[in-house]
Amino acid sequence: MSTAIKPKHIGRNISRIRELRDMKQEALAIALGVSQQSISNLEGSENVDDEKLNRIAEALGVPAEVIKNFSEEAVFNIIGNTAENSSSVVSFGCTFNPLDKLLETFEENKKLYQQLIQAEKEKVALLEKLLDKK
Known part of the structure; x- marks a missing residue:
């Protein structure tokens, strides 16, 4: 049984962050100047080069490191923490x-x-x- 850590799927992270931003593939495609099909293909990619990742991060309004290190558990923790303490509500941008x-x-x-x-x-x-x- 292998204990090697599976690399993060960057395309899936982009997709989840885009969905959390309530942004459609078409809107992200327009922001990047590409087709919706390109975004679909990109979200199916396990790896994305750094230059493209930086442009995507800018369009999504998050640092590139957030995309690289995205974790749904962390999102749920943030939501749980802000639900308990409404004085420290975190804004995630475009709604x-x-x-x-x-x-x-x-x-x-x-x-x-x-x-x-x-x-x-x-x-x-x-x-x-x-x-x-x-």
């Missing part, structure tokens, strides 16, 4: 999908633009009335 926020912003801009067009139409109508009276 929303950036793409959803972007779409909300586009919709809001669209409504504002339509309001602006309506105001301009009303202004033109008022000016035409004033010109007709002369």
